[in-house]
Amino acid sequence: MPKYSRKILLPGVDAAEVFDRINRDIEKYKASQEGTLGPVDLRKDSDAKTFKLDSKWVNAQLFCEPGCVRLEANLSLLALPFRSKIDEGIDRWLKKNFPEAKLDA
16 A cells, blocks of 8 residues: 655644644544545544544554644555545645644645
8 A cells, every 4th residue: 555644733732732623523523424435443542642544545543743743644546546635635624723734844
């Protein structure tokens, strides 16, 4: 599976706040069940401030760190052509939820 990674700087935001903001949206997603990834397994580790997602399209881990969020993923070969759309979706979500995000870093 092709690798995908991304690190977004969030100046002045501590790891707990990063985790809490992301967790709120994940809980909304789980409640709505309107995801486009099909069946997914979303898990969180509050102590480590991480999230893990497994689906037929992607296996990913999201690390909430002081001043940044880091994404490490393996994309299926079928998802690989949509990498730019994945980036666009992440950017839109970040602009909405983390206005302080440095997307060009």
